Each structure stands twice: as structure tokens, then as C-alpha cells.
Amino acid sequence: MKRQVLATLSTAALLATAAGCTSGSSSPASTDVEGKNATGTVTVWLMDDAQKSWPDLVQQVNDEFAAKYPNVQIKLSYHKWEEKISDLDAAFASGQAPDVVELGNTETLKYIVNGSLLKLERGTFDNSDNWIKGLADTCTYKETLYCVPYYTGARVSIYNSKMLQDGAGIAELPQNEDDMLAALDKVAAKYKNSANYSSLYLPGNYWYAAMSYVAAYGGSIAKFDAGGNWHGTLHEPKSQQGLQHFVDLVRKYNKSGDYKINESDQAKVLGHEKAGLIYANGWELGIATAPITGTPALEGSLKIAAMPGPNGKPLPSFIGGSDLAVTAKSQNAKVAADWVRMFTSTKSEQLLADKDTLPNNLVQLAPLKNKPATSAAANAVQDAWFTPLAPGWGTIEKQNVLVNMLNAIFAGKSVDQATKEADAQIDELINNAG
Template identity: 55%
Template sequence: MKRKLIAAIGATAMMASVAACGSGDSNASKDPKERNETLTVWLMVDAQSTWPELVKDVNAQFKAKYPKTKVNVQYQQWGDKAKKLDAALAGDKYPDVVELGNTETMTYILNGALGEIDPKKYENSDTWIKGLKDTCSFEGKQYCVPYYAGARVALYNKDMFKAGTGSDKLPETEADLTKALDKVGKKYGKDKAFSPLYLPGRYWYAAMSYVAAYGGQIAKYDEGTKEWKSSLSTPEAQKGIKHFTDLVDTYNNGDKTKDEQDHANVMANEKTALLYGNGWEAGSVIDPKANGNAKLKDKIGVAGMPGPDGKALPSFIGGSDLATISKSKVQDLGEEWISMFTSAKSQEVLASKNILPNNTKQLAPLKAKPETAPIANAVPDAWFTPIAPGWTAIEKKEILEVMLLDIIKGKSVEEATKAADAEIDKLINEES
């Protein structure tokens, strides 16, 4: 999408937001106790299963101020939420508040679906985690509110490391880690399907973490041309990609052409000693309901993943954001509900469950808490995908996965990254 079209969409979004606010102006001036309306909130099922008391408490707070207004919370599944939301937005039965994964927000910002918000209305907005705040920002305006954060860490089998190295602690540097992996591999090498480190070849989140470790980026924004340009063939990015594929070749004895979707099951089946994954996947490894292995309870450790040059490996920052729908007739109520749901008090509830809060102030104590320290410490230096109009299309076309697979199959890093740059440049500035 060219800059002119971006501006046009931005204007459309602004008009939609103004129209929505305008339609609710008369209601907004009413006594809160006289607001007889319904606020529909779409939250992901995580809130229903892990912090339902927070939803209940916030709805009670809201009810105390707006006794005649009904809050209708509808829980969604990640697998089909986007499809359902797109269909709802095309009709006249849409939510007023929606939870979005932080890689989803830009698509909805650019198509004008989200209402503009004023950060000053939200507690701790001055210390929102940058990687989350940026996913809600476009051309100096804010369109959603950070909800919670997530990061990738090392998940390891403590017993296997103890058997192979004499210690059940994960080494703190990559140099020491590779020495330990060599020993673990020797200990369990009779099983040809065993991988000391199971790092799937198409795992682009991991590959781009190594790119970030060398100072590279997937793409860069040019302030002069006002466009994005892919930068995978820069020396820094190529070093990171080669580092990643070398680790895959050396330590993954499984199917190198797979992605990371089932790597927790690989660990559950005791076919690896180490993964690089989301912190919550440690639970999946031992949960029978997720095809996990209950026998591994208390045997799976979580630690920061060592990266090149003695530093921690930069993590992709995941998480969720909350937004109002621009054409909602109760957008002001949506903003207030989000404000209550993301208040410091509410974020404390998340922190008590080892979920990373949306701000650095409340994140700080979790850096010293054993259960959360590896993930919390990975957040400040985390990286994010380009906040570009065409990023969704790039992900759908699996350009990064294809590039990595080509390298695993023998194509040179130079040739593969140059081809990926060309493909990305065709899409990155276009509306998804």
C-alpha cells in the first residue's frame, strides 16, 4: 500500500472514530446511573480459564457505576477469532471491545476498525511496555491498550542435563551451552531420534531472534520514502540466520523441515533436552490434556536462552491488546471498561498468576521472582515484527519459513535471503 492510500485509510479510520464518538455524545453526557445499554466484550478464552475472577471483579466495578448497563462478555478461541471478527465487522452485530493478539492489530488499525484512544485515560500508560505499545500505534496516534506480555525462553529437561553434564542448571552462555549439549547428545545418542536441542528448521520466530542478536532486522522503515524495505540480506541478518541454521543442523536430529507447533510434544516424549519456546509451553509438556507427559512434572526447567557473544538471546515479544470498535455506539463505555480491566489493580491479578503485566513498573518485581524471572527479563530487549501494512500477507505466504527451508535443504544463505527480500518487498507496503 502506498503512502497516499495509508493516509486515506487513516482518514477513514479517523472519520469512523469521530462518527462513533459523535453518535454516543448524548449518551455520554447522561448520568451514568441512567445509561441503559449493552456493552459487548470479546475476550480470548485465556481470561475465562486462568483469571475469571478478574473479569468478574471488573464487571462488578463497572456495574457499580453503570447499574443499568449490561456487560456481555463473550469468550473466543484463537483459532477462529479473526475470521469471526471480520464477519462481525462486515455486518451490524459486532463487539464493542475486542482482544487482539499484538500481531493482529495493524490490520485492523489500517482498515479503520479500531477507535482512537487517549493513553492519558489509562493507568501506567507512561510505562507501557514499548513492544506492546508500538503494536497499537500508527502515525502518532494510539488505537489500542496493552493487556499483557509474553516472551520466549529456554525450556529444558533438568534430569537429562544432570545425566549428561552433572548439573541440572542450564548454562548461562551459549559457549557453555553447546558444550553441555554435546555431552547430553553423547549420553542419549543411542536413540537416533533424540535431539539435544530440538530447533525446527522452519521456526522463524527463533531464527529472527538470532537476527536480532546480531543487530539485524527483518525490514527497515525509510523516513524519506515513507516505505518499508526488507533487510534480510544485510550482513547482520545473514549472520543471525546462518547461526540459527547451523544450530539446527548440529543439534536437531529430528525432521528439520518442520515448524515449532508440536515441539512441546517432542519434549513430552523425551526426544529432546532443550527447546526454545513460550514460557507457558512448560505446562504443555507435562499436561496430559495437551498430549503432555505427567511423569515429567518438576523435571522441566525454564531459563533465559543464551545467545551469541555471551548475551541473552533477544525474544519476540508476544501478548494481547484491547481495543474499542470505531463504529460502536457505546465506545466511551468500552474505553472505560478497558481502563478498569487494565488498571494497576487488575494488572496485579495477572502478575499474581505469573502473567506478565503491560507496564515496566509492575514487571520489575517479576524479574526477581524465580517462576517469572526468565520471561520477565527477556521483555525489555525483545523484538517485534515490522509494523507494516503488508506484514499479515507476508506471514500468510510463509516467506520466512520458505527461506529457512531452502537453506536447510542446501541453498546458500546469501541466495535465500536475497530471494526473500524480493518477495517481502512486493508485499510489505501493500494493504493486507
């Protein structure tokens, strides 16, 4: 690694720049920054996905950055998803936040609303006219950009084609839901003597999946009304219809014995041959075929396809992904923004695309729509749904409103009652920034 890059897994040692929560911070004036005359440090927090999956991209960008800014030191650290938010909140509270931080697209709004992120100029970043809308929306608040789309993803079906062949006599997953379920019924019958086997494994409090069925019926979690406020809409008929569809599938096909188990280990369930099909991120296939977490011998049997939904259409997917932001009180904001430009450039995004990771823009996404490994997710991205871009959404997630609603339903509460109670909580929280 270059002299300018000090990589470490220690969070505490890298809290080097001041940051805070003052709103209204302006963007860097231009992309023509000081170059060889610039000094100081740029502290970067990336998720460990980058370290595991595209270290060559990180090295490429850091080499490019070092050539342009030979007197600026990069302090780079990698973080785990389950720990990053608490670490970041502590860093902001102590005035020691990084200059650049990777945020999951459901995490951005909290930091935008509380003034922690720098305003950015959209036109100064590559492909900004062609960014995938659902991802760009997670960086935009009141028509102002606060972060840059990095990569995206969508959920798909991952299925065991050998089990499908042995049980239903077909090699490919049907793309009509009725036909798929009929085939899975046959698979369930074939493997009925395998304890806790689920031909379709849908965890009971998998709210991303549940809301996909809500979206399939034209429902939603919440809506923004003419009065300028958000309000919960899970109790509305279309939302209830989609939620009931999900509940019926879970009750029929999930044989795990515990509906409160979430989706975090679903790839392991598939990899240990206790499921025929899961609804998952494409990268979870790697977990299912890895040693310990799965079975390497399944590599040729596990396949990816679009997940069939009701009404003869693919199931709408939640749009996942990551964004990169410059913190509002960065002491080296112009240089930090230039690092983000390099990391999200056309050249960088192509490296991601070559690794079957969906890039941030439609132009480089297009070839992946016809590639077997990526076609299902790439075709799902443009019509994907997202959580409400409301000030209090982060609090709703933190308080597990949707998870608790699902748990209540599987404990015996009616969909009607559970959704009305969930909407009451949503109405109480959604318009207030956390």
C-alpha cells in the same frame, strides 16, 4: 456470574453491535460516562486464555462494571487463536463486530490501518506512562493510540534439568552459548539411543526463533528508509549471519527428521522426553507437564532460564502479548472504553502479575524480574524485538514469506539466495495495507 454477563462460546450469537472500517474515528470524549443512566450492550471478545488462566479477573472486572453500569448488558465470548481472525473479519464485513476485542500484538496493525479500531486517549488509562514500550508500540500508529496493552511475554529456554544432570553433570543451564552447546552435546551423546531425541529442539521453520538470531547479530527483517518506505533487509550481512547461525543449530541438533514441522507442538516434544531444551513461551511449560500433552512427573525436572545467544549475550526475544481495542463503529464506545480501563487497571494488572503473567507496565513488571518463575521472561521484555510496524506486515505473515524462506533453505537453497528472494517478496508487500 452476574445477571449482566451472558457468557457463551457461540460467536454467531454474539455479533450484536455495528462496526466497520471507516478511518479517522474519534476517541471517547472523557472517562465521565453516563453510569447508571447508560443502557444497551457491550459485546466483548476475549481469547480463551482468559477463561482458562484468569477467570477471576474477568469476574472481578464484570462485577465492577455491573456496579457502575447496572443497565448495560455485557455479552462476553471466548475465542481460539486459530479461529479468531477469520471470525473477526467476517464480523466486520457483516457490520456485526464486537465493541471490545482482544488482539494479539501482531494482529493490531491490520485493523488500525484499515480503520477498524477507535482512537483512544492514552492518558485516561492506568500506567500509560510506564507501559512496556514494545507492547505499546503495537497499539500506536502515527503517534495515535488505537488499543491498550493487556499483558506481555517473551520466549525463554525450558529445559530438562535431570537430562542435563545425567548427560553433562550439571543442574543449571549455562548462560553462555558455547558452554550450553557443549553441555547439550554431552546430553545428546547420553540419549543417542532414544529415537528422534533432540538435546536442543529447534523446528526448522520456527521463524520467531530464526529472527531472534537475526536480531542477535544486529540484523532485521525490514527497515524504514528516509524516503518513507519499508524495504526488506534479510539479505544484508548481519541478518544473513544470524540466520546462518540458526540454520546451523537446527541442522546439528534437530533430530525429528522433518524440518518443515513448526513449533506448535514443541512443548509436547519436551513433555514426552524427546527433547532436552526448547525455546518457548514460559506458559508452554504447563503443556509439557500436563497429562496427555506431556508428563506430569516432569514438573520438578523442567526449569526455565534465559536463552543464551551468540556473542556472550542472552538471545533477544520476540515480544509477545495481547492488546484490547474498541471497534470504530461501536454503538456504546464510551462504556466499552471504560470496560477496557477496568480490565487494564493497576488492580487488574496486579492480579495477572500474581499469576506469573507479565503485566503491561514496567512498575508492576519490576518485582517479577527477581522471581524464579518469571525472571527470564521479565528481564527479556525490555530489549525484545518486534515485527516491522508496516502496513503490509499482516500480508507478509499471511503469505508465509519467512516460513517459505526457511523451508527453502532446509531444502537446499543457499541463505544468500533465499534471503534475496524473501526480500523481493517483502518489498512487494510491505508498504501496502492488506
